[in-house]
Amino acid sequence: MKQVFPLSIAQITDIHLFANEDQKLLGVPTMESLGAVIEYLQMHEQELDLLLLTGDLSGDGESESYENLRNLLSPLQIPTYCLPGNHDHAIAMSEFLSFGLISQRKSFERGGWNFILLDSSVPGKVHGHLSQETLFWLDSQLKATKDIPTLIALHHPPFLVNSSWLDSSRLQNPEELFAVLDAYPKVKLVLFGHIHQEFEKHRQGVGYLGTPSTCIQFQPGSQDFTLDPIYPGFRLLKLHGNGTWETSVPRVAFEQTLELTALGY
Numbered sequence: 034m035k036q037v038f039p040l041s042i043a044q045i046t047d048i049h050l051f052a053n054e055d056q057k058l059l060g061v062p063t064m065e066s067l068g069a070v071i072e073y074l075q076m077h078e079q080e081l082d083l084l085l086l087t088g089d090l091s092g093d094g095e096s097e098s099y100e101n102l103r104n105l106l107s108p109l110q111i112p113t114y115c116l117p118g119n120h121d122h123a124i125a126m127s128e129f130l131s132f133g134l135i136s137q138r139k140s141f142e143r144g145g146w147n148f149i150l151l152d153s154s155v156p157g158k159v160h161g162h163l164s165q166e167t168l169f170w171l172d173s174q175l176k177a178t179k180d181i182p183t184l185i186a187l188h189h190p191p192f193l194v195n196s197s198w199l200d201s202s203r204l205q206n207p208e209e210l211f212a213v214l215d216a217y218p219k220v221k222l223v224l225f226g227h228i229h230q231e232f233e234k235h236r237q238g239v240g241y242l243g244t245p246s247t248c249i250q251f252q253p254g255s256q257d258f259t260l261d262p263i264y265p266g267f268r269l270l271k272l273h274g275n276g277t278w279e280t281s282v283p284r285v286a287f288e289q290t291l292e293l294t295a296l297g298y
């Protein structure tokens with residue numbers, strides 16, 4: 034009997050690279066902290082089938098920041114897909130992150146799962162919103178793709194995370210997203226970033242997972258902007274052909290001196 038292995042993926046999010054390679058975000062050199070994550074991924078390269086980068090890949094939206102990201106990712110021989118967050122410049126991102134194993138495709142099938150990547154960014158705003166065009170496209174993709182387990186990814190959380198300063202910038206129209214997803218029981222997982230902390234919630238048979246940043250971390254449950262001195266992290270997932278999944282959030286040991294000033298996030 035043929036042995037079926039689960040698909041192994043990593044979600045990397047809120048990288049916040051800058052045009053200036055040495056620039057820090059509140060004390061954290063974001064190139065170096067991502068480097069620590071990439072080192073981990075390199076050690077597990079053989080086990081990973083794909084990488085999902087879920088927005089705020091850049092901290093300044095500059096072309097050079099995406100070039101820096103491309104250079105850092107280049108040693109990894111893992112197919113990589115990405116979507117924009119509020120700090121990204123979608124055009125520069127698609128221009129520079131379309132190279133080698135880095136793809137700009139937003140709907141694809143791999144390992145018996147469908148993947149659909151959404152753009153929840155709103156130009157000039159911190160909060161997220163899914164346009165009618167995006168919701169219509171999501172529905173059309175769910176209709177057109179095979180009836181196999183499906184993973185959706187976007188940058189902004191469709192739930193409150195119990196941090197009022199952060200909750201104001203969540204996805205502003207989650208009900209419209211749920212209305213589409215509820216019609217397709219094949220949807221099993223929704224991944225997002227933006228909140229720089231681990232989060233898990235289940236709704237109507239769908240797991241909604243938020244993932245730590247590869248640089249600074251936000252304190253869970255904080256009502257005002259507060260950094261958490263916990264190490265940078267990312268998410269690993271094993272996706273089984275029957276729609277079940279397992280996940281873990283590794284942290285990478287990284288020495289950092291946080292600057293505890295409020296960030297205009």
Ligand SMILES: [Fe+2]
Pocket residue numbers: 089118119120188226227228
């Ligand atoms: Fe964000």
